[in-house]
Amino acid sequence: xxxxxxxxxxxxxxxxxxxxxxxxxxxxxxxxxxxxxxxxxxxxxxxxxxxxxxxxxxxxxxxxxxxxxxxxxxxxxxxxxxxxxxxxxxxxxxxxxxxxxxxxxxxxxxxxxxxxxxxxxxxxxxxxxxxxxxxxxxxxxxxxxxxxxxxxxxxxxxxxxxxxxxxxxxxxxxxxxxxxxxxxxxxxxxxxxxxxxxxxxxxxxxxxxxxxxxxxxxxxxxxxxxxxxxxxxxxxxxxxxxxxxxxxxxxxxxxxxxxxxxxxxxxxxxxxxxxxxxxxxxxxxxxxxxxxxxxxxxxxxxxxxxxxxxxxxxxxxxxxxxxxxxxxxxxxxxxxxxxx
Amino acid sequence: xxxxxxxxxxxxxxxxxxxxxxxxxxxxxxxxxxxxxxxxxxxxxxxxxxxxxxxxxxxxxxxxxxxxxxxxxxxxxxxxxxxxxxxxxxxxxxxxxxxxxxxxxxxxxxxxxxxxxxxxxxxxxxxxxxxxxxxxxxxxxxxxxxxxxxxxxxxxxxxxxxxxxxxxxxxxxxxxxxxxxxxxxxxxxxxxxxxxxxxxxxxxxxxxxxxxxxxxxxxxxxxxxxxxxxxxxxxxxxxxxxxxxxxxxxxxxxxxxxxxxxxxxxxxxxxxxxxxxxxxxxxxxxxxxxxxxxxxxxxxxxxxxxxxxxxxxxxxxxxxxxxxxxxxxxxxxxxxxxxx
Numbered sequence: 001x002x003x004x005x006x007x008x009x010x011x012x013x014x015x016x017x018x019x020x021x022x023x024x025x026x027x028x029x030x031x032x033x034x035x036x037x038x039x040x041x042x043x044x045x046x047x048x049x050x051x052x053x054x055x056x057x058x059x060x061x062x063x064x065x066x067x068x069x070x071x072x073x074x075x076x077x078x079x080x081x082x083x084x085x086x087x088x089x090x091x092x093x094x095x096x097x098x099x100x101x102x103x104x105x106x107x108x109x110x111x112x113x114x115x116x117x118x119x120x121x122x123x124x125x126x127x128x129x130x131x132x133x134x135x136x137x138x139x140x141x142x143x144x145x146x147x148x149x150x151x152x153x154x155x156x157x158x159x160x161x162x163x164x165x166x167x168x169x170x171x172x173x174x175x176x177x178x179x180x181x182x183x184x185x186x187x188x189x190x191x192x193x194x195x196x197x198x199x200x201x202x203x204x205x206x207x208x209x210x211x212x213x214x215x216x217x218x219x220x221x222x223x224x225x226x227x228x229x230x231x232x233x234x235x236x237x238x239x240x241x242x243x244x245x246x247x248x249x250x251x252x253x254x255x256x257x258x259x260x261x262x263x264x265x266x267x268x269x270x271x272x273x274x275x276x277x278x279x280x281x282x283x284x285x286x287x288x289x290x291x292x293x294x295x296x297x298x299x300x301x302x303x304x305x306x307x308x309x310x311x312x313x314x315x316x317x318x319x320x321x322x323x324x325x326x327x328x329x330x331x332x333x334x335x336x337x338x339x340x
Numbered sequence: 341x342x343x344x345x346x347x348x349x350x351x352x353x354x355x356x357x358x359x360x361x362x363x364x365x366x367x368x369x370x371x372x373x374x375x376x377x378x379x380x381x382x383x384x385x386x387x388x389x390x391x392x393x394x395x396x397x398x399x400x401x402x403x404x405x406x407x408x409x410x411x412x413x414x415x416x417x418x419x420x421x422x423x424x425x426x427x428x429x430x431x432x433x434x435x436x437x438x439x440x441x442x443x444x445x446x447x448x449x450x451x452x453x454x455x456x457x458x459x460x461x462x463x464x465x466x467x468x469x470x471x472x473x474x475x476x477x478x479x480x481x482x483x484x485x486x487x488x489x490x491x492x493x494x495x496x497x498x499x500x501x502x503x504x505x506x507x508x509x510x511x512x513x514x515x516x517x518x519x520x521x522x523x524x525x526x527x528x529x530x531x532x533x534x535x536x537x538x539x540x541x542x543x544x545x546x547x548x549x550x551x552x553x554x555x556x557x558x559x560x561x562x563x564x565x566x567x568x569x570x571x572x573x574x575x576x577x578x579x580x581x582x583x584x585x586x587x588x589x590x591x592x593x594x595x596x597x598x599x600x601x602x603x604x605x606x607x608x609x610x611x612x613x614x615x616x617x618x619x620x621x622x623x624x625x626x627x628x629x630x631x632x633x634x635x636x637x638x639x640x641x642x643x644x645x646x647x648x649x650x651x652x653x654x655x656x657x658x659x660x661x662x663x664x665x666x667x668x669x670x671x672x673x674x675x676x677x678x679x680x
Contacts (some may be wrong), residue, residue: 054610063610227605246609261601265567268617269586270394270403275615277608 003030003293004040008071008101009291009316015056017256018324023056024072024317033103040082040096040105043336045123046313047075048320049132050159050225050248051279063281072316073099074145077114077125078336101131102313102336104229117295121307127160128305129294131280136223137165137290139245143219143276148173149217153234155179155202156225157184160305160331161247163194165209167303174221178214180230182326189329193304202226203337208233223247232262238273246277306330313337325333343370346381348411348441349656352524355396357596358664363396364412364657371445380422380445381434383676385463386653387415388660390499390565391619403621405672417454417465418676428453435465441481442653442676459649467500467671468645469634475620476504476563477630479585480512482623483616484561488513491555493574495519495542498564500527500645500671501587503534505563507643510535514561517552520547520570522666529669533644542566548573559587567592572602578613586617596621646670653677 005064007028015023034040052074055066066072076099080092088094089141094111098104104111113292114125127133137228139161140146152169156162157179166177177192179199198214211219211233220242222234227249234244297303310319316334323332347368371436374380392414395406406412410622416439420432425448434451454465474639479501480486483667492509496502497519506517519530520542530539538554546617551559551573560582562574567589592599607613637643648668650659656674664673 054606059610095395108532231605249606250610258603259605260603261605263598263600265599266394266589266592267599268400268615269588271617272619272622273617275608277611277613279609279612282612 004100004103005029006031006103007313009313010071011056011068012065013068014058014065015053019053019056019317019321021317023257025322026314027053027071029281031103031336033137034082034084034105036084037108038083038105039080039085039088039094039108039111040080040103041078041096042103043076043078043313045077045126045333045335046316047126047130047132048316048323048332048334049074050323052320053324054248062106071099071101073097075099075126075131076101077122078104081112083108085146091124093122095130096258100313100316100334122294123307123309123331123333124305126333127307128164128298128303129291132160132331133164133168133294133305134283134287134290134318135161135280136168137294138280139223139247139278140169140221140287142283142286143245143278144223144243146172146174146221149175149241150220150224151176151178151218152221152235153178153180153211153215154223154225156193157181157190157199158329159326161329162223162225163190163305163330164303166194166196167192167297169223171223171302173296177216178211178212178219180226186329189306193306202230206233208236211237218242218297221245224249228259232264235262235264235267235273238267238271240271242271242273244273244275246275249259263277274305308332309335311335344443344523345369345439346371346443346445346652349653351396351408353408354392354398354405356598359393359396359657359661366373366654368409371443372424372535373432374422374424374445376424378423378445379420379428379448379451380420380443381418381451382443383416383418383441383653385417385466385673385675386440387466387470387472388656388659388663388672389414390642390663392660393664394588403619411439411441411653413437415439415471416441416467417462418444418465420451423448433469440653440656440674442478451654457638460505460638462643463647463649463671463673463675466673467647468504468638468643470672471620472500473504473634474479474623474627474630475501476508477586477634478620478623479563479587479618480505480509480561482626483585483618484562484563484583486512486514490560491516491518491558491579492561492563493518493520493551493555493559493577494563494565495570497521497530497534497536498669499565499666500668502563502565503530503645503670504643506534506536507637509561509563511637511642516555517558518551520550520566526669526678528638529646533646542570546573551577558582563587564589568599569677572604575602575604575607575613578607578611580611582611582613582665583617584613586615617653648672651675651676 158181218239498521563567
């Protein structure tokens, strides 16, 4: 039997500002034979996500930073090709967190067997059926305590998380859903495909003015993927008792040095607002109820999703950088080998 | 019978930056005879509070701004001198919100009869037994969800709210209570009288560095009376899951134009923090349980309090300005006439 090789992408230095190819290296390693209880998986798709930029910094966080000179971890889906675990038969579709590699091999407990849904590509388990949409689900319900009739604003709304937020908010009773995105095409998609009531291009004017126009009666919930002037605009437009779920601040991930916060923090007191940050990894106990509800919504055609697919594990860094620049619509994934 | 006069202080223009005497005027009005169901009260003490500065601005808020050319409203305590209400007999001690005047007259429903506690001055119903300490009680429990063993940081800790926060936090199970104040005397008071474990003078160095030193293992709860660099320091020192109750931002009430927010808002996401603003007026349903618990704590000698008393209704504006400058220790009140 020929040795099996795995191509993997490692972080070798911590980016200052925008990451570059110099921060990564590609290595090819020979995998040892499986040990008892281990599984070998050929990946179909690996995930590139905004939060990964944050974990490249060496800062105190819920989740420790990525280790240098080790393979980038993160979401991936693939097929079991060799197994010593009864619960992971060859051919099973599995998801895991072993990240940027074409072949993954580890203890069986690292792999979760997924029930493939008809007509849904395996990449969906990284997006609309995975951590991405779980983030939207948890942020709206557990963090922002979405209530019937709420006006909801989502930034980065054409992204994987944002587009799920808008649609889930509507299903769960929001009276009006407003989104911001970074191009005319994305803005069009928000209203035509994802059912947003209003959308605007944050590059074409003041976020604050455009939000005020889109939400003449104010907002109740803000789902923040962007930070910066978007958060400031939301603080300006909140009604009394407004709630912000802070998921990420992609506008600031690559700035060097501290960035001033919103200039209207006083509204938090006078309007009784709440700003709550979260990391989906602390809410994995919500996955089962999420997976059941989202499966139903997908089958009923109530949720739409997009993917931007980049081919080849060797292009993972480019996919990651493109996602940070907003070149994706919906979930950005890397197709590995024969992923389908 | 001679007509009864009431001396009252009115807001006549909205301050820009620091208020001045020009923003107010003193008027003396003759009170009409009582109508059925009305009560006349000679005040003993009237309250000057930080939140009043915010309400002098014409901004959207839970609570509408103070009306121009009307008497300033706010907490006050006095004795009923004339009454057509069976529930408010002459001689009763009452608290009310009719504000900066020496004699108050209105429908009986505006006055709450207080049960006088032995050895407690009536001014206490504006502070440790009133809205002030209710603010501390609600902020710690309903807003910051104080838990057993939490490390708590309070800014403006020698103020009326802050000194109550520190002591209530300790009673409710905080493992360590840290306060900041604006003079060496106040810092000394925090540790010697109010039982704080550590305290520092924010005028004597970086808040961030002094907090880091006082809380080497980080903080879980921050009660914010100050805003600005204090909030930034708290965001820097929060442990995962930290909770801030935002009560006011006295450092910013008198600045002109918008002030940049904390430069480390990203920590809200990475550490799963929550920042929640509140106005005590929305939590008046908590008054009965507060009054009962605080009454017990006072009788047991577990809570200490200070007052800074300014004499004479005509000096109310000076008392208010002095409080904004931090000249008070504990609750700042104005003694009216024979208040005792």
